[in-house]
Amino acid sequence: MASVCKTFSRGFSSSAIRQTTIKHLTVIGGGLMGSGIAQVAASTGHQVSMVDQSDDILNKSKANIGKSLQRVVKKKFADDPKGGEQFLSETMGRIETSTSAVACMEKTDLVIEAIVENLEIKQKLFSELDAAAPKHTIFTSNTSSIPIGDIASSTKRLDRFGGLHFFNPVPVMKLLEVIRIPATSDETFNKLLAFGKDMQKATVNCKDTPGFIVNRLLVPYMIEAVRMLERGDASPRDIDTAMKLGAGYPMGPFELSDYVGLDTMKFILDGWSKNYPENPLFRPSPMLDKLVGEGKLGAKSGEGFYSYKK
Numbered sequence: 403m404a405s406v407c408k409t410f411s412r413g414f415s416s417s418a419i420r421q422t423t424i425k426h427l428t429v430i431g432g433g434l435m436g437s438g439i440a441q442v443a444a445s446t447g448h449q450v451s452m453v454d455q456s457d458d459i460l461n462k463s464k465a466n467i468g469k470s471l472q473r474v475v476k477k478k479f480a481d482d483p484k485g486g487e488q489f490l491s492e493t494m495g496r497i498e499t500s501t502s503a504v505a506c507m508e509k510t511d512l513v514i515e516a517i518v519e520n521l522e523i524k525q526k527l528f529s530e531l532d533a534a535a536p537k538h539t540i541f542t543s544n545t546s547s548i549p550i551g552d553i554a555s556s557t558k559r560l561d562r563f564g565g566l567h568f569f570n571p572v573p574v575m576k577l578l579e580v581i582r583i584p585a586t587s588d589e590t591f592n593k594l595l596a597f598g599k600d601m602q603k604a605t606v607n608c609k610d611t612p613g614f615i616v617n618r619l620l621v622p623y624m625i626e627a628v629r630m631l632e633r634g635d636a637s638p639r640d641i642d643t644a645m646k647l648g649a650g651y652p653m654g655p656f657e658l659s660d661y662v663g664l665d666t667m668k669f670i671l672d673g674w675s676k677n678y679p680e681n682p683l684f685r686p687s688p689m690l691d692k693l694v695g696e697g698k699l700g701a702k703s704g705e706g707f708y709s710y711k712k
């Protein structure tokens with residue numbers, strides 16, 4: 403495994419749209435979210451190191467970024483194919499990959515962690531990074547459901563720690579939730595807000611509460627749909643059709659659960675039901691547990707509530 407950051411496409415001179423103090427960021431985790439965050443950061447002029455556990459995974463992440471960029475180019479450069487090509491190669495050229503997050507720390511201003519939704523694994527990662535990163539480097543997590551304060555407690559830089567919660571698919575969804583813990587300094591928080599603007603996202607602020615704003619409302623709704631199915635009230639297809647045509651949602655709750663990943667949904671619910679056992683909205687779901695146990699994780703594994711096998 404390579405332990406240094408390597409560029410996979412030759413860069414062009416930066417045509418950065420805007421730049422704050424964040425010039426270089428390290429995105430850890432090149433899955434659904436990490437690859438989207440790396441893509442948007444690079445396309446808005448930032449230098450990016452994307453880290454994952456193996457070169458195989460990173461190659462898939464790069465391929466996914468390439469495909470997603472093609473969709474952006476098709477839309478934004480419909481009348482300018484040359485400009486589109488240049489945008490694509492410049493963006494790819496700003497992304498390096500590595501299997502060692504520690505090796506990327508020296509030059510990085512901001513870390514965005516987007517690895518598996520597990521507190522112990524996130525804490526272990528951040529305590530290693532804390533020892534390696536320069537003093538000014540800001541640490542953030544893209545966690546869906548774990549308290550930012552619990553993750554930050556593994557480091558000695560609580561004033562330079564916050565939450566940056568993006569939405570899937572990152573290149574399309576316009577929102578970024580910016581979360582501060584009591585120890586986050588005003589300077590750090592303002593830098594995170596400015597970075598959000600640089601990423602061309604609309605930012606909202608939220609305290610470090612379970613699920614922040616969107617997931618605190620969205621996840622109970624999605625799980626309530628699964629409970630309807632468990633009771634045999636209606637089929638996934640009918641529930642999805644009802645919410646799309648009756649409530650104007652772009653995806654129904656089962657399509658969205660498959661899109662988010664059933665493993666991620668389970669991680670969220672397990673964490674909340676353990677921490678808040680008195681809240682009936684956070685009860686585990688036997689059907690969700692069964693699907694995840696069978697490896698049916700949604701669109702990314704080829705099957706969840708629906709089948710995606712070709």
Ligand SMILES: CC(=O)CC(=O)SCCNC(=O)CCNC(=O)[C@H](O)C(C)(C)COP(=O)(O)OP(=O)(O)OC[C@H]1O[C@@H](n2cnc3c(N)ncnc32)[C@H](O)[C@@H]1OP(=O)(O)O
Pocket residue numbers: 470471473474477545546568569570571573574575616617620652653658662
């Ligand atoms: C769990 C958490 O912690 C938080 C979360 O993220 S919760 C999940 C939040 N996300 C959502 O709720 C997503 C809800 N779904 C949607 O908004 C839409 O279904 C969708 C944007 C995903 C797809 O939209 P759609 O109209 O069904 O499909 P599609 O026509 O393929 O895409 C719409 C546009 O987005 C673009 N697009 C979609 N996915 C893309 C991607 N990954 N990269 C780049 N562009 C993409 C398409 O190119 C298309 O562009 P045009 O309009 O110019 O043609």
Ligand SMILES: NC(=O)C1=CN([C@@H]2O[C@H](COP(=O)(O)OP(=O)(O)OC[C@H]3O[C@@H](n4cnc5c(N)ncnc54)[C@H](O)[C@@H]3O)[C@@H](O)[C@H]2O)C=CC1
Pocket residue numbers: 430431432433434435436453454455459515516517518519520523527544545546547567568569570661662663666
């Ligand atoms: N799926 C979604 O819709 C959303 C997820 N999130 C959050 O983002 C995070 C990532 O979620 P996804 O991208 O969906 O997961 P994913 O499963 O698609 O990707 C996670 C990636 O992290 C890598 N990884 C795991 N441990 C690692 C480590 N120690 N070092 C480096 N890489 C490691 C895995 O190999 C994998 O490629 C989670 O905290 C999740 O809760 C936030 C918003 C939306």
